[in-house]
Amino acid sequence: MLNRxxxxxxxELLLEIRQKHTFYGILLYIASTIFVIxxxxxxxxxxxxxNTFFWIIQLFVCVNAIAKSFLQESKGRxxxxxTIASPIEFITAKLIFNVIIMWVxxxxxxxxxxxxxxxxxxxxxxxxxxxxxxxxxxxxxxTLMSAIxxxxxxxxxxxxxxGFPIILPQLMLLMKLSKVAFAEVFKNGAVIQLVGLxxxxxxxxxxxxxxxxxxxxxx
Amino acid sequence: xxxSWWKILSFLLLIYTIIAGFLCNVPRLPILNETIRNLYFHxxxxxGMMILFGVSFYYSIKYLRTFQFKYDIYAHCFAxxxxxMGILGYLTGFLWVNVTWITDQSQSIGSxxxxxxxxxxxxxxxxxxxxxxxxxxxxDMDKRARTSAVYNIFAFAMLxxxxxxxxxxxxxxxxxxxxxxxxxxxxxxxxxDASMRMVFYPAVIGWTxxxxxxxxxxxxxxxxxxxxxxNE
Numbered sequence: 001m002l003n004r005x006x007x008x009x010x011x012e013l014l015l016e017i018r019q020k021h022t023f024y025g026i027l028l029y030i031a032s033t034i035f036v037i038x039x040x041x042x043x044x045x046x047x048x049x050x051n052t053f054f055w056i057i058q059l060f061v062c063v064n065a066i067a068k069s070f071l072q073e074s075k076g077r078x079x080x081x082x083t084i085a086s087p088i089e090f091i092t093a094k095l096i097f098n099v100i101i102m103w104v105x106x107x108x109x110x111x112x113x114x115x116x117x118x119x120x121x122x123x124x125x126x127x128x129x130x131x132x133x134x135x136x137x138x139x140x141x142x143t144l145m146s147a148i149x150x151x152x153x154x155x156x157x158x159x160x161x162x163g164f165p166i167i168l169p170q171l172m173l174l175m176k177l178s179k180v181a182f183a184e185v186f187k188n189g190a191v192i193q194l195v196g197l198x199x200x201x202x203x204x205x206x207x208x209x210x211x212x213x214x215x216x217x218x219x
Numbered sequence: 220x221x222x223s224w225w226k227i228l229s230f231l232l233l234i235y236t237i238i239a240g241f242l243c244n245v246p247r248l249p250i251l252n253e254t255i256r257n258l259y260f261h262x263x264x265x266x267g268m269m270i271l272f273g274v275s276f277y278y279s280i281k282y283l284r285t286f287q288f289k290y291d292i293y294a295h296c297f298a299x300x301x302x303x304m305g306i307l308g309y310l311t312g313f314l315w316v317n318v319t320w321i322t323d324q325s326q327s328i329g330s331x332x333x334x335x336x337x338x339x340x341x342x343x344x345x346x347x348x349x350x351x352x353x354x355x356x357x358x359d360m361d362k363r364a365r366t367s368a369v370y371n372i373f374a375f376a377m378l379x380x381x382x383x384x385x386x387x388x389x390x391x392x393x394x395x396x397x398x399x400x401x402x403x404x405x406x407x408x409x410x411x412d413a414s415m416r417m418v419f420y421p422a423v424i425g426w427t428x429x430x431x432x433x434x435x436x437x438x439x440x441x442x443x444x445x446x447x448x449x450n451e
Contacts, residue, residue: 141377144373148353148366148369148370148373151357151362151366152353152356152357152366158349158352158353158356161348161349161352161353162346162349162353162370162374164345165342165343165345165346165349165374165378166342166346166373166374166377166378168338168342169339169342169377169381170381172338197384201377201380204376204377204380205377208372208373208376208377212369212372212373215283215365215368215369216365216366216369
């Protein structure tokens with residue numbers, strides 16, 4: 001089982017490396033959005049605005065990078081997966097791959113944010129950890145949304161419509177949590193609570209994906 | 220579904236709610252004054268909405284277990300009546316906000332509306348809006364039923380922890396927020412005067428039953444429409 005999961009992840013990674021245009025497309029998307037923000041702000045933004053911009057960019061990057069994960073699969077290829085892997089293996093591989101992609105994208109956008117919009121964080125390492133937790137949460141939700149939208153015809157817009165309300169509480173949680181890295185003082189134990197809550201949400205999404213994906217898979 | 224005692228019960232409870240709700244004695248509180256009677260309508264709408272969404276969730280699970288088409292119609296109708304009650308909850312809440320939270324005329328509504336509970340309710344309505352859009356984007360009945368059931372289950376399971384957890388962490392103007400006297404943001408026995416409880420609990424049951432009643436009518440209509448379509 002583990003072999004098959006790793007096999008699919010490896011195949012996805014290889015595909016990403018061979019078809020460089022999609023990866024560069026997203027990269028360009030990140031760079032140009034951040035550049036637009038940089039140009040439209042006359043000075044380096046204050047921490048709250050920086051934080052808000054960062055998470056909203058993360059959200060849009062994720063919608064663009066992850067949405068294609070199921071949309072690009074042709075019917076014939078899905079049929080091929082059907083013969084070689086079980087639905088749980090397939091969705092696990094997709095989730096792992098999308099989390100990896102999202103981590104890479106998050107690091108790039110964080111780097112660009114530091115370059116263009118300054119670094120308001122007092123504890124960059126801590127912020128990076130939060131970005132990793134948040135990035136994985138967003139990409140997990142949107143992977144499943146993409147799987148659902150792939151069943152419908154007009155899918156790309158549908159991913160955003162379905163995903164945004166679901167991700168909103170998590171996003172609010174993350175924005176609140178990232179204030180730790182901006183030297184904001186929290187109540188005792190509140191940070192642990194928030195981190196635990198977002199990790200718990202991620203676990204919930206993974207479990208739900210495992211339970212629900214088999215129903216989408218059969219046709 | 221044909222048993223009618225609960226329909227009569229709903230009718231009687233609502234008659235009681237309206238008469239007792241407007242005429243009975245209520246505690247005189249500053250700011251709230253007589254608007255406290257809105258509790259019998261506003262809060263009940265949210266109870267009804269959550270219960271109907273829960274029923275819709277239940278039927279979505281049931282659909283995925285049995286693949287009987289009628290359960291998909293059940294889930295859809297309960298969700299749509301639930302959303303309708305949510306909108307009514309917003310409207311009644313809006314009236315209440317106008318006389319209680321807005322203290323002076325210059326204060327904008329936007330500054331008041333950034334409330335954890337309002338956000339939670341907005342998320343719920345957006346999710347079910349997306350659910351209806353998703354349903355409409357299919358032409359194939361079986362695919363539509365299966366996919367929307369999956370989304371319904373996922374969305375419900377993601378939504379309700381956040382609706383239940385977030386109001387307990389963030390401050391709010393609603394009664395029962397952290398920092399205020401009572402502990403439970405949803406319902407606290409200490410918050411409610413005994414005379415009001417006598418009306419409030421029957422009101423919750425009455426409105427919820429009315430919601431279920433409307434849903435069953437909608438379900439029967441959809442099933443009949445479906446029958447006609449398949450005969451043609």
